[in-house]
Amino acid sequence: MKRLAAVVMGLALFGSFGKAMAAAPADTLAEVKKKGVLVAGVKDSLPPFGYVDEKSREIVGYDVDFVKAIAKKLGVKVELKPVTSASRMPQLTEGNIDIIAATMTKNPERAKQIGFSHTYFATGQKFITVKGKVKSLKDLEGKKIGTAKGSTSEQNVKAALPTATVLSFDDYPQAFLALQQGKVQAVTTDEAILAGILAKAPNKAKFEIPNVQISNEPYGLGMRKDDAKFIAFVNKTILEMEKSGEAKKIFEKWFGKGTDFQLKRTFKIVADK
Template identity: 75%
Template sequence: MKKLGIMFLAMAVMGMLSGAAFAGDTLADVKAKGVLVAGVKDSLPPFGYVDETTRQIVGYDIDFVKAIADKLGVKLELKAVTSASRMPQLTEGNIDIIAATMTKTPERAQQIDFSYTYFATGQKFLVKKGTVKALSDLEGKKIGTAKGSTSEQNVAKALPSATILSFDDYPQAFLALQQGKVFAVTTDESLLAGMLAKAPNKEEFEIPDIQISDEPYGLGMRKGDKAFVDFVNTTLLEMEKSGKAKEIFEKWFGPQSSTPIKRNFTITADN
């Protein structure tokens, strides 16, 4: 029994060591295999969704990882992830980078490393028109959001009397709102605007000007993967300087887009 315990301990140590070595070599590994594997959302416009014409995943997040892959001189492979699965997929080595509307938090930063902020928004609510004028109107109500998201945590703190119903993704939560199963859906304003823009009955809903948090998005990489993090950060700064980052924003959120919002941030080394 003692020998068995020692064997399992040795295997665990070897696993940790191999994982640490793998994490530190992502940049070299990606170059060697010629492919960057990115975990992205596939049902959350305009960040990541399946284009009805091409059947390809497109969006704001995809354009950013495409730029990183191009800078590396490798192909881009996309894998669909959810809010709950994205970090496990990264730490288990199934993807190289997370580009999936991921808010940077101190808790998450203990498990993975983040890039500089490449998008910034705030958490709000999507409701039926005329039903919400103040945060107090949401007290004691059923509110839908996504499992494993910061939105789930934030709304529980902001509205302790509310009943939080967590779905696998935000489109499911929005469907519950349309069916009258929840009173509101909460997540980042940019995501709510994207869902609303695609809704056939969008005139029935609105996003009140009630914000409960700031949400800075970062690209997620394995902990301690310094060379890769540095490369990604350098690329992001170059994209900001060249105007490429703003160009991507205007494409998905500019005045001519289906989800027009103002760009109230720039990519800097301080965020």
């Protein structure tokens, strides 16, 4: 009887596994065209990459505009699904989304699990601190530092500051709230994200982003690893966006003059070697 129960349980587990595997199409490009919708995993609380606009109540941002451009090229609609740094890769591999456009740094570890587009945004990891408190990395030794779970920022800061206590939150706004409450002495992630958080803070004059950088962070659009046709299509599309000036236009819209961030575009989208 026990043996029969074990067999039944095994078949049930296999069935569940099979459904999860079946949820991820073998050819996303063909499947997206067939269903007429591109499902994208994006951030929904991280200006200006992905956040809910107060007036329209829709998710907007730099990452969203890239997804919309890809969908337009495909001739399909876009469905946006909010993801976190920790949930985005599982959502992709389980077939719940077709593409990740969520401030995702390309690195060798992740590249073993999923496929990446060419770099469509480049930044570096820095910190938000109370103004005047941090002049060098040494000033953060032994301190409590907030970041997001499942991010490369979490790994990088542990390597750069082994004596620090790293507290990981569900997202960066929560980490910044901890800084405001004095529970951490710094928040760390990519400079562009930090600039977005600080720009929206009502008490932003109390904080700053010191010129202390611990890594380079190239962002890629994430797709399933063996989905070669879709990856090639996305790469071709974003290279065309660079050539036409559309990619630069999107950057200026979200980061350029007239925005709260006023970052300079120091990169171009090129074919990765």
